[in-house]
Amino acid sequence: MKKTILLTALVLNGLTASFAQSNDEKNIKLFYKKALTEAKCYSWLEYLSNDIGSRLSGSKGAAEAVEYTKRQLEGLGLDKVYLQEVMVPHWVRGEKETAFILDGKVKTAVPICALGGSVATPKTGITAEVIEVQSIDELKGLGDKVKGKIVFFNRPMNPENIAAFESYSGAGDQRRSGAKEAAKLGAVGAIVRSLNFRLDDFPHTGAQSYDDLPKNQYIPAAAISTNGAELLSKLLKANPALKFYFKQSCETLPDALSYNVIGELTGTVTPENIIVVGGHLDSWDLADGSHDDGAGVVQSMEVVRILKNLNYKPKNTIRVVLFMNEENGGKGGAKYEEVSKQKNENHIFALESDSGGFTPRGFSIEADDANFKKIQGFKDFFEPYFINSFIKGHAGSDIEHLTSKTIVKAGLMPDSQRYFDYHHAANDKFDAINKRELELGAATMTSLIYLIDQTGIVLPSAN
Amino acid sequence: MKKTILLTALVLNGLTASFAQSNDEKNIKLFYKKALTEAKCYSWLEYLSNDIGSRLSGSKGAAEAVEYTKRQLEGLGLDKVYLQEVMVPHWVRGEKETAFILDGKVKTAVPICALGGSVATPKTGITAEVIEVQSIDELKGLGDKVKGKIVFFNRPMNPENIAAFESYSGAGDQRRSGAKEAAKLGAVGAIVRSLNFRLDDFPHTGAQSYDDLPKNQYIPAAAISTNGAELLSKLLKANPALKFYFKQSCETLPDALSYNVIGELTGTVTPENIIVVGGHLDSWDLADGSHDDGAGVVQSMEVVRILKNLNYKPKNTIRVVLFMNEENGGKGGAKYEEVSKQKNENHIFALESDSGGFTPRGFSIEADDANFKKIQGFKDFFEPYFINSFIKGHAGSDIEHLTSKTIVKAGLMPDSQRYFDYHHAANDKFDAINKRELELGAATMTSLIYLIDQTGIVLPSAN
Numbered sequence: 067m068k069k070t071i072l073l074t075a076l077v078l079n080g081l082t083a084s085f086a087q088s089n090d091e092k093n094i095k096l097f098y099k100k101a102l103t104e105a106k107c108y109s110w111l112e113y114l115s116n117d118i119g120s121r122l123s124g125s126k127g128a129a130e131a132v133e134y135t136k137r138q139l140e141g142l143g144l145d146k147v148y149l150q151e152v153m154v155p156h157w158v159r160g161e162k163e164t165a166f167i168l169d170g171k172v173k174t175a176v177p178i179c180a181l182g183g184s185v186a187t188p189k190t191g192i193t194a195e196v197i198e199v200q201s202i203d204e205l206k207g208l209g210d211k212v213k214g215k216i217v218f219f220n221r222p223m224n225p226e227n228i229a230a231f232e233s234y235s236g237a238g239d240q241r242r243s244g245a246k247e248a249a250k251l252g253a254v255g256a257i258v259r260s261l262n263f264r265l266d267d268f269p270h271t272g273a274q275s276y277d278d279l280p281k282n283q284y285i286p287a288a289a290i291s292t293n294g295a296e297l298l299s300k301l302l303k304a305n306p307a308l309k310f311y312f313k314q315s316c317e318t319l320p321d322a323l324s325y326n327v328i329g330e331l332t333g334t335v336t337p338e339n340i341i342v343v344g345g346h347l348d349s350w351d352l353a354d355g356s357h358d359d360g361a362g363v364v365q366s367m368e369v370v371r372i373l374k375n376l377n378y379k380p381k382n383t384i385r386v387v388l389f390m391n392e393e394n395g396g397k398g399g400a401k402y403e404e405v406s407k408q409k410n411e412n413h414i415f416a417l418e419s420d421s422g423g424f425t426p427r428g429f430s431i432e433a434d435d436a437n438f439k440k441i442q443g444f445k446d447f448f449e450p451y452f453i454n455s456f457i458k459g460h461a462g463s464d465i466e467h468l469t470s471k472t473i474v475k476a477g478l479m480p481d482s483q484r485y486f487d488y489h490h491a492a493n494d495k496f497d498a499i500n501k502r503e504l505e506l507g508a509a510t511m512t513s514l515i516y517l518i519d520q521t522g523i524v525l526p527s528a529n
Numbered sequence: 530m531k532k533t534i535l536l537t538a539l540v541l542n543g544l545t546a547s548f549a550q551s552n553d554e555k556n557i558k559l560f561y562k563k564a565l566t567e568a569k570c571y572s573w574l575e576y577l578s579n580d581i582g583s584r585l586s587g588s589k590g591a592a593e594a595v596e597y598t599k600r601q602l603e604g605l606g607l608d609k610v611y612l613q614e615v616m617v618p619h620w621v622r623g624e625k626e627t628a629f630i631l632d633g634k635v636k637t638a639v640p641i642c643a644l645g646g647s648v649a650t651p652k653t654g655i656t657a658e659v660i661e662v663q664s665i666d667e668l669k670g671l672g673d674k675v676k677g678k679i680v681f682f683n684r685p686m687n688p689e690n691i692a693a694f695e696s697y698s699g700a701g702d703q704r705r706s707g708a709k710e711a712a713k714l715g716a717v718g719a720i721v722r723s724l725n726f727r728l729d730d731f732p733h734t735g736a737q738s739y740d741d742l743p744k745n746q747y748i749p750a751a752a753i754s755t756n757g758a759e760l761l762s763k764l765l766k767a768n769p770a771l772k773f774y775f776k777q778s779c780e781t782l783p784d785a786l787s788y789n790v791i792g793e794l795t796g797t798v799t800p801e802n803i804i805v806v807g808g809h810l811d812s813w814d815l816a817d818g819s820h821d822d823g824a825g826v827v828q829s830m831e832v833v834r835i836l837k838n839l840n841y842k843p844k845n846t847i848r849v850v851l852f853m854n855e856e857n858g859g860k861g862g863a864k865y866e867e868v869s870k871q872k873n874e875n876h877i878f879a880l881e882s883d884s885g886g887f888t889p890r891g892f893s894i895e896a897d898d899a900n901f902k903k904i905q906g907f908k909d910f911f912e913p914y915f916i917n918s919f920i921k922g923h924a925g926s927d928i929e930h931l932t933s934k935t936i937v938k939a940g941l942m943p944d945s946q947r948y949f950d951y952h953h954a955a956n957d958k959f960d961a962i963n964k965r966e967l968e969l970g971a972a973t974m975t976s977l978i979y980l981i982d983q984t985g986i987v988l989p990s991a992n
Binding site for chain 1: 561562565566688689691692693726727888890913914915917918944946947950963964965966969
């Protein structure tokens with residue numbers, strides 16, 4: 067214990083160091099104060115969102131975001147800042163999509179957007195009858211009836227769940243695999259209800275995959291706004307023979323060269339043990355992705371800014387990683403893991419922020435029981451900041467495949483209620499961000515990174 | 530114990546009744562489910578906000594809101610619905626205010642709004658030099674220098690607090706008493722920085738009072754937007770002799786007749802014990818007051834709708850009270866207490882929702898230690914709904930003066946970070962409300978009302 071205290075006293079400058087426990091409390095208080103009074107995350111995000119804009123992998127925005135964040139990290143005086151090459155899918159939307167419900171003589175425009183990875187329709191669009199289903203299982207039961215039709219997946223996100231992400235998971239298969247399954251049965255197109263609780267006019271894009279389907283069987287897939295879905299379903303009940311028209315010109319170009327952006331505060335005691343904090347630089351193309359995941363990017367940068375600004379000398383190496391291509395391929399996360407394995411690196415902890423920039427509520431933790439209990443033991447530190455939820459759950463897509471002998475992962479868990487109002491849609495813009503909520507998230511992340519750095523993780527006993 | 534269970538089984542219809550503990554868990558689950566799938570609060574609020582609009586005491590909107598909410602409560606089939614007469618202040622804003630910074634030859638318009646209760650400027654407005662202060666104490670130290678000047682109160686809300694309401698309390702004296710104190714020193718006007726963390730262009734109104742100042746010493750008081758305040762402060766540093774012009778035509782009319790709206794589910798065991806749940810019907814006049822306090826009104830109505838819909842027969846009388854005139858007088862709360870005393874009524878519990886319609890986080894509780902501990906003991910029931918904060922604090926303005934032999938009070942505590950972006954400003958509108966957040970608040974309130982009704986409060990031992 068004495069050794070720890072002494073070490074703390076030596077390595078902290080501007081941070082309080084007297085008794086370990088109250089010391090940690092005071093340092094965490096300082097992190098929150100700095101985040102709420104002098105953070106750069108909000109102005110960084112303003113630039114990413116308003117000056118650079120959308121950042122889909124392979125786009126000009128993605129390339130600019132790489133340059134911009136690298137430059138900003140360099141300005142912080144970290145021990146290392148570098149780019150990590152990664153080849154990424156390059157899908158482009160093309161012209162704005164159009165869609166109509168054709169009900170007898172009445173033609174009603176509805177808002178749609180192509181799903182990421184989808185093929186285009188023929189140039190003149192597709193017109194076909196519509197068959198509505200609530201699930202892929204229901205679709206499979208329809209057999210031949212699907213042939214020549216547009217399949218309309220219309221299962222809403224379940225409003226009964228308290229955590230919005232549960233409802234997202236529960237409805238997401240329609241978007242990810244709906245087109246593929248419909249194609250297998252001879253459908254000519256797939257229209258998927260947007261993954262959004264709210265009834266509004268925004269279509270929400272997102273990744274879909276044809277998996278191992280032969281290319282000549284690919285059919286175009288699009289999301290329809292929730293209001294559009296409600297209307298289509300209502301009109302179908304009255305006239306099952308109505309038709310749907312849609313046109314989209316998206317395409318997949320050859321893979322493009324891009325980068326993960328990495329910065330590092332090198333450890334002063336066990337530099338070989340690495341702690342990662344990150345988010346993903348790429349966004350969908352319909353807006354500037356301020357919540358998904360501009361917020362996570364700038365919060366991760368803020369963590370190292372605060373620590374560096376306090377002249378904190380971490381025991382372990384703290385690495386901020388801004389991953390490329392989370393949205394449609396996960397190539398950045400995979401590349402980071404590949405290089406890490408080649409270098410035989412040892413990661414002890416990884417924290418991702420990729421659930422929006424809303425008020426932080428806690429952490430979603432992937433850990434064995436001993437480490438889960440350890441992190442739960444930090445609860446008292448977080449109580450003054452209304453950070454109360456320490457639950458087992460998915461930590462983050464970019465760090466999902468990251469392995470090491472013993473690794474603990476966590477995801478920042480912001481309030482989830484509004485997230486899907488914006489997720490992958492044209493309104494995920496800077497004005498949907500609240501400065502204080504963003505900053506509180508950054509302070510919460512800094513505090514957990516600090517506590518893990520100070521106390522380490524629990525290694526398997528005696529092995 | 531057996532008796533309780535039997536009673537529960539008798540009085541609940543549609544609610545689960547087997548073992549008390551798991552029974553409560555299941556019933557609370559049902560409240561959340563009903564709130565998230567069939568609540569009326571969101572559509573009620575849509576009507577209040579979009580069809581009726583602003584509801585300042587004495588206004589047409591306030592009168593319409595009384596009629597509308599009474600009619601809606603009548604439609605729920607409660608045991609009683611009635612109006613309670615109350616005379617309220619009737620202040621009107623008049624024409625839209627104008628203000629300019631006059632810096633040499635440069636004239637810059639800045640957004641202001643008269644503070645509630647303020648007098649008008651002369652018809653041609655007021656032009657005077659400006660003296661900036663950070664506090665009333667600083668003002669008092671200036672003595673004669675204030676004479677003939679406009680006092681500019683510019684202390685921002687402290688960003689370091691985690692709970693936004695703490696920062697509101699910390700800066701609020703400038704708005705409430707700034708003009709009065711400035712008038713005492715011979716100032717000709719008071720301009721107060723809006724109580725808002727965010728830098729934006731919305732001036733935020735709110736009550737101010739001249740207290741016992743003689744009427745001929747009243748000076749006009751207005752709020753300036755935070756951006757306006759920053760600009761004025763900056764220009765003043767460069768040119769302390771610059772002048773400020775403002776013009777407002779507000780006035781206080783004779784008191785008006787208005788009403789509290791009251792509905793009741795009469796108790797089936799101890800009807801003489803009353804549980805109140807409420808919010809306030811009036812709002813400021815700049816917008817429709819969707820957060821302040823349309824949300825609290827419709828959430829309180831939802832509590833009794835859910836309970837009535839489940840055919841719940843409360844042990845105690847559950848009374849929904851929609852108070853008039855919280856914003857500029859508190860006459861509704863005072864009248865309710867006055868009548869309650871006349872009738873020798875016994876209130877055991879009062880719950881107010883008047884902190885916005887955001888995601889609920891917990892309760893702010895006014896109780897003796899025994900009852901505070903009792904409510905904290907409900908924590909486990911609320912854990913699945915991410916309701917984690919049970920803290921001692923102010924419960925609500927409308928129930929502040931409510932007395933009884935033993936009474937416990939609580940305020941719903943929603944997430945506070947965004948509240949002051951909207952509070953008393955022109956953007957406190959329906960589109961700032963998230964349906965699920967509003968509904969979760971209603972379910973949280975229903976659950977606490979239910980638990981208190983089931984288990985009572987702790988009475989002083991043996992007295």
